[in-house]
Amino acid sequence: MKTVLVGVGQAGGKVTSALVDFDHEMGFGSIIGALGVNSAKADLQPLQFDTVLVGQDRVKGHGVGGDNELGAEVMQGDAREVMGELSGRITAEAEAIVVVAGLGGGTGSGGAPVLAKELKRVYDVPVYALGILPGRGEGTMYQVNAGRSLKTLAREADSVLLVDNDAWHSSGESVEEGFGSINANIARRVGLLLAAGEAVEGVGESVVDTSEVINTLRSGGISALGYASAEASEDPDENINVVTSVTRNALLTGTSLPNAVEADSALLVVAGEPETISRKGVERARKWVEEETGSMQVRGGDFPLESGRLASLVLLGGVERSGRVEEFMERAAAAVEEADEQEATRDSEEKLFQNDDLDGLI
């Protein structure tokens, strides 16, 4: 899928960078343009692609400090400039635009929904978001921001592919320590999805087409991506269980949104050497995905790739009713309440100290 990426905020820029590097290393050529947008100048500097600094008149290049309303305002204020920078990149070749952002901060969380809305107004191709949810251990402000942003983003974008920061980091590492490996994992998985369906020489009947990705995401709302891989035999008959077990692992333990299984639609992409992919295995795996997700719309296809391994990518569309999303929304609502209570305590403490009756005590 020929894609233009827009990384908003610090996480958005870093994840976009990892995706661009992966696509380049693999020689896929599915990312045809990238732009970084931020209100913090220092976060734009390391990026190897063009960037736009927004909100300079308001925050002087220092970021919005987690204030996502301000993040939305500065993006709105400079939307014309951002859209202008993008217009040269979103050529007729583009099949999708992906806005990448961490939903817990200020610039990405506030800015991504504003940008998605502008892009949808102007372009006919699907506008997706790749949204990063704060991990459980991240503070109240992150959860509040992400809850607000996710609702708006799911409304504005054609689909929000959610990655939970707790999902793809190595055990023993904190979320912050793990950013490098989380980003590399996001790049590999999402990068493969974007490249699935890219023209491959000697395309066979079973090769997945870009339109399958778009159709799977057509139900809108929230989507998730699962991935797992394993060593494969050269003989496809010995790979029946390899295909079924990597598919099970991709969906049950390898998703970007842990425990999101119920879905409106799904796409199963099996990647590896075409002659090693077991047709029987693929058939069984697809049936299993149908049963697990409860979806009647499970699409499928191969992704020919030179490798000694076989991998399964499972894209789920319409997972907003899954337990995981509900659990996050509850966490965000509790965080909003906690933030409100803290504000109320601060207000009453301020009133206490403004009370004239206290004057006599000092």
Ligand SMILES: Nc1nc2c(ncn2[C@@H]2O[C@H](COP(=O)(O)OP(=O)(O)OP(=O)(O)O)[C@@H](O)[C@H]2O)c(=O)[nH]1
């Ligand atoms: N996966 C991943 N998450 C990140 C990374 N950097 C920050 N985050 C997450 O993103 C959220 C914070 O968003 P940022 O992108 O840092 O903030 P911002 O959008 O630049 O906004 P401000 O700094 O407030 O202007 C938190 O939930 C972090 O855990 C990263 O490199 N990778």
